[in-house]
Amino acid sequence: MRISNHNLSVDIAPLGAELQSVMTPDGREWLWNGDPDWWTGRAPLLFPVVGKSPGGEVTIAGRPYPMQPHGFARRTVFEIVAEHQDRATLMLKPSAETRRSFPFEFFLSVTYALDRAVLVATVEVGNLDATDMPFGFGFHPAFLWPLPGGEGQPHIVRLGNGGEPRYQLLDGDGLILPEAHDSPFVKGEMAPEPRQFEHDALLFPFGIGSAVSFGVEDGPTVALASTNLPNFGIWQKPGAPYLCLEPWHGMAARAGGSRAIEDRPGTVVLPPNGTARFELRMTFTPAGG
Numbered sequence: 001m002r003i004s005n006h007n008l009s010v011d012i013a014p015l016g017a018e019l020q021s022v023m024t025p026d027g028r029e030w031l032w033n034g035d036p037d038w039w040t041g042r043a044p045l046l047f048p049v050v051g052k053s054p055g056g057e058v059t060i061a062g063r064p065y066p067m068q069p070h071g072f073a074r075r076t077v078f079e080i081v082a083e084h085q086d087r088a089t090l091m092l093k094p095s096a097e098t099r100r101s102f103p104f105e106f107f108l109s110v111t112y113a114l115d116r117a118v119l120v121a122t123v124e125v126g127n128l129d130a131t132d133m134p135f136g137f138g139f140h141p142a143f144l145w146p147l148p149g150g151e152g153q154p155h156i157v158r159l160g161n162g163g164e165p166r167y168q169l170l171d172g173d174g175l176i177l178p179e180a181h182d183s184p185f186v187k188g189e190m191a192p193e194p195r196q197f198e199h200d201a202l203l204f205p206f207g208i209g210s211a212v213s214f215g216v217e218d219g220p221t222v223a224l225a226s227t228n229l230p231n232f233g234i235w236q237k238p239g240a241p242y243l244c245l246e247p248w249h250g251m252a253a254r255a256g257g258s259r260a261i262e263d264r265p266g267t268v269v270l271p272p273n274g275t276a277r278f279e280l281r282m283t284f285t286p287a288g289g
Contacts, residue, residue, distance in 0.1 A: 005086045007117040008284060016074040017090040017110045019043035019141065022119060024286050028148035030222060031141070032242035039142070039237055044074035045110060045123070046138035047092075048102045049261065050231075051252025052174030058101075059259045060134070065101050069174065070140070072101055073108060087113035105129045108137075117285065123278045127270040134262040134269045136250020139229070139280050142242040145192075147220040149287030154191060157234065157245070160211025162188035168203045175255035176203060176265065194238040201235035201244075203251065205265055208232040212245055220287045227279040231266045247280060 003010050011021040020042055022031045034042045049058065049071045058067045068075070076098065078090035092098075092108040105128035113120045127133040145155060159165075164183035171177050184190045184202065196202065212232070215221025222245075229247035236243050251265040261267055268276050 001080065001083055001088055003084070003086050003088050003112060003114055005114045005116070008114055008119060010112060010114065010119060012088060012090070012112055014077050014080060014090065016044055016076065017078040017092070018045065018074065019112070022282075022284065024148070024284060026148075026286060028286065030143060030148060030284055032144060038240040038242070041074070041140065041142065043139070043141040044070065045108075046070040046136065046140055046248065047073035047108055047125070048135035048137075049264070050136040050138040050248045050250040050266075051170075051176075053253050054173070054175060054257075054259050057259060058261050060103060060261055061131075064259070065103070067101050070138075071136075072098055078110070081109075082111075087111060102135075104133045106133060117283055117289075119282045119284070121280045121282070124275055125268075125270065125278075126275045127272055130272050132269050132271055133274075134267050136248065136261070136264060136267055137276070137278055138231075138233075138246055138248030138250060139226075140244060140246045141282070142244045143214060143222050145236070145241055145243040147215055147222065149220045150216040153216045153219060155214060155216055155243075157185075157190045157192055157243075158213045159185060159188040159209055160213075161209035163207050163209060164188070165204050165207025168205065170200045170203070170252065171255045173255070174200070174252060175257075176252050177255050192234070192236070192243060194236060197236045197238050201233045201246075204232040204234075205251065206230060212247075214243060214245055215285070216287075220289075221285045223283040223285070225281040225283075228276070229278055229280070249276075249278060
């Protein structure tokens with residue numbers, strides 16, 4: 001499906017409710033294209049976990065359940081519940097397949113809406129069960145690197161809070177190692193390099209803030225503003241022509257730690273009939289814009 005206005009044209013797939021394309025009126029693409037030689041994802045939604053689980057398994061109320069990396073939402077077809085020129089809403093509800101990994105009655109609703117040059121993604125997760133529901137949720141958009149119109153120019157990741165947050169790394173099984181490393185940011189700025197991702201993503205449990213941008217000085221830029229997403233990841237398969245900027249509420253399991261979802265860093269625990277809301281605003285500013 002496609003939504004569009006005078007500033008942006010956005011394609012969305014029912015599979016995973018995943019963005020497939022973000023294009024400006026000059027015909028230039030901003031989103032990674034999913035080339036399988038590098039990574040087939042483009043902008044998956046991560047639910048009911050972010051990251052990997054020990055042995056591909058989680059426990060819920062003491063019982064083991066299989067759980068694929070980043071959960072099952074990205075590989076599940078969403079129902080299209082509303083479709084308009086400049087907005088669309090898609091919904092994921094439980095099925096026999098989801099209950100094999102996540103034994104809850106729930107809904108996950110995502111609305112993509114255009115506001116001039118801003119793409120707003122609003123997600124609601126509801127607990128329709130009679131017991132508390134632990135989960136993680138995250139966005140995982142991959143933007144072209146270099147951005148369109150920024151070829152041959154240095155790109156900078158900037159934090160709106162000017163912070164210098166420390167980061168953690170993953171072990172060989174994709175689980176979080178305990179050591180915190182000195183920040184790659186200096187006064188809120190980082191020039192990303194492929195070598196930084198030789199050990200997978202850079203994980204920021206806190207301190208990134210709600211505003212992050214990626215782009216060229218006085219050139220093309222994508223700016224992210226998030227709500228209720230305190231954790232963050234930055235990732236690239238080293239040398240690939242994309243950079244993932246990932247706001248989350250929840251993270252991978254700790255190396256050597258518990259398999260219980262509720263023990264993962266950043267886990268949300270929703271009471272019965274509770275709803276959690278997350279938002280990501282992506283502003284696209286072309287070269288010369």
